[in-house]
Amino acid sequence: MQVYIGRTGVGEGRLPKEMRVYDLLDSLGVEYYRIDHSEADTMEKCEKIEKELNTVICKNLFLCNRQRTEYFLLMMPGNKVFKTKDFSPLMGSSRLSFASSEDLLEILDLTPGSVSIMGLMNDKAGRVRLAIDEDVLKPEFIGCHPSINTSSLKIRTSHLLEKYLPAVNHTPTIVTLPRYEEEN
Numbered sequence: 001m002q003v004y005i006g007r008t009g010v011g012e013g014r015l016p017k018e019m020r021v022y023d024l025l026d027s028l029g030v031e032y033y034r035i036d037h038s039e040a041d042t043m044e045k046c047e048k049i050e051k052e053l054n055t056v057i058c059k060n061l062f063l064c065n066r067q068r069t070e071y072f073l074l075m076m077p078g079n080k081v082f083k084t085k086d087f088s089p090l091m092g093s094s095r096l097s098f099a100s101s102e103d104l105l106e107i108l109d110l111t112p113g114s115v116s117i118m119g120l121m122n123d124k125a126g127r128v129r130l131a132i133d134e135d136v137l138k139p140e141f142i143g144c145h146p147s148i149n150t151s152s153l154k155i156r157t158s159h160l161l162e163k164y165l166p167a168v169n170h171t172p173t174i175v176t177l178p179r180y181e182e183e184n
Contacts (some may be wrong), residue, residue, distance in 0.1 A: 001052045001072060003154075004034045017109050021118045021146040025155075028163045032175045033154040039113065040149045049136035050143060053154045058107075058136050060115040062108070062128075063087075064099040065150060071107060074175075075117060076133040081180050091131060107146065116145040117160065118153075121168045130172045131163070137174070139159075 002009070007022045009071065021046040026034055035053055040046050046057040061082060070093055088096045088103075101112050105129055108119030120128060136142060141154050165172060 001035050001037055001049070001050060003179045006032060007025045008032070009034075009036070011135075015148055016150065017039045017122070017147045020121065024121055025164070026165065028167055030155060030163050034111050034146070034151055036151050037142075040145070040152065046143075046152075049152050050156040053143055053152060054141060055141040055154045056136075057152060058117075058142070060117065061122065062099045062104050062107040062110075062115050063096045064103065065093050066095045066097070068099070068103065071099045071103070071128045072096065072131055073108075073115070073117065073120065073128050074131045074133070076177060078134065080135070080177055081179075083180075086177055087131070090177075091129065091173070114145050114148060114166060117142075118144060118147050118163070120165075121182050123168070123170070126169060128170070131175050133177045134174050134183075166175075 033053060036048060037049055040049055050057050057078065058075045059078045063072045063074060064070060072091055074087060083098050084143060088094055104110050107123055109122040110119040122128065137157055142157050142160055143152055143154050145151065148154050
């Protein structure tokens with residue numbers, strides 16, 4: 001795996017939604033590092049990519065309430081255990097569960113395994129509330145997919161918060177999820 005700066009090395013055959021991510025980041029002056037790889041659909045596979053990029057790739061969960069009227073994108077460390085009973089009260093919503101793949105595609109133009117903060121650029125109606133576990137914000141860089149899980153990006157945390165999120169009209173809610181003894 002080779003690490004590229006920006007869109008260097010981007011060739012033919014990329015999905016339009018991936019190219020839109022690069023276009024937006026470039027237009028905002030957000031520097032990013034990119035690595036291409038086989039499908040990274042588990043946190044175990046992401047750990048190998050993390051080593052190459054020298055950053056942590058977040059666990060991204062797309063959730064909704066039972067009525068499918070409220071949607072949430074939660075960014076959290078991959079080594080933290082997610083328990084809906086911890087997260088739901090922080091969002092003022094009861095009985096959250098994973099949203100359907102149909103809703104994920106319709107709202108964020110993403111597919112399962114490719115869930116990423118980059119999908120918020122497609123949420124023009126502002127239907128999704130972004131929640132970020134405070135531990136994700138501690139490192140200088142954040143790792144994520146560019147709307148497809150065959151590439152990964154390394155972006156300055158400050159650039160995501162100060163450039164990207166304002167550009168896509170999303171303000172994060174910072175949450176503190178507990179750690180459990182079985183975690184790394």
